Amino acid sequence: MDYRILNNDLTAWVVAICIVVAVSAALRVGLGLVVRRLDRFAQTTDTYLDDLAVKVLGATHPLFMLLMGAYAGAQWLALPEKTALLLGRLAIAVLLLQVARWGDVGVRDWLHHYRNRRSFDDAASTTSTAALGFVARTALWLLIVLMILDNFGVNITTLVASLGIGGIAVALALQNILGDLFSSLSIVLDKPFMVGDFIIVDDILGTVAYVGLKTTRIRSLSGEQVVFSNSDLLKSRIRNYKHMETRRAVFEIRVAYATSKQQLLAIPAILRDAVEAQGQASFDRAHFKSYGNFSLEFETVYYVKTPDYGVYMDVQQAINIALFERFEQEGIAFALPTQNVLFSNANSGMEMKA
The missing domain is CATH 3.30.70.100 (Alpha-Beta Plaits)
Structure with a gap:
């Protein structure tokens, strides 16, 4: 008896299932082999990039490999055109989501490594780099979502335009906060000063105590804490005495x-x-x-x-x-302020000196 499911006989389904299992297993075994060899190589080097590659590849989700295997097996089946198109779009969406996961893990792990490396010299950079990581990850996921919507045939032009208009409105409403935020990132990346540096801003002298998302705090010579907004601070002339050799x-x-x-x-x-x-x-x-x-x-x-x-x-x-x-x-005398005053007597024509 000839059984057919979705216009495919049992033999076709068995072959498709075998392809799913084979492709999924091959991806899993191959990825595991690459990660293990790369990990052994990373342990012999001092660079961080190979360690980061190990962690990024290790973040590959098992469901991604299974779905890729399912897509490969579906190619063996005779499916309706609309179904095949839908499967293709789903496979691209899954691939994009996995790329987003790789990028998310890479950004988070790199920032974690950066904070650990800088924590001894500039502990306050943790807050700003966390904000930088949040912005980068949000932008990555937003881009991936837009690509997925475009892949499914959604017209994203209107959506992008709406986001642009909304972004402008939000930026205008929060321009002071955003200005301080980007100034904080500028301080962290450009490093005009760090926590512990002795600086002079206008007539304020003191040691940098904290660099935050919105403000920087300086401990003045007289002991009080002076708080600057980051944008105002970068607009001022800053003299940093930390790196002065003499x-x-x-x-x-x-x-x-x-x-x-x-x-x-x-x-x-x-x-x-x-x-x-x-x-x-x-x-x-x-x-x-x-x-x-x-x-x-x-x-x-x-x-x-x-x-x-x-x-x-x-x-x-x-x-x-x-x-x-x-x-x-x-016997050398230091000078004292002195002044000669002359008195004139108009009647006698005599002058007196004191």
């Missing part, structure tokens, strides 16, 4: 006009000796700079071999003490 220091001293010529000529050497006595300082120059209103002015330039502000202040303090002691020994 610190240039300039200071002036003023001595009295009563200083003798011999003392005047000795002052640059005294300044040089005071700077060179400091192990963390490198002398550059010392000069008799100018005649002031009430003093003779000297300028000294030196470099501190570390950017640490505390070390700079320790060096400057040691120099000041050394100069105080040496000037006392040499």
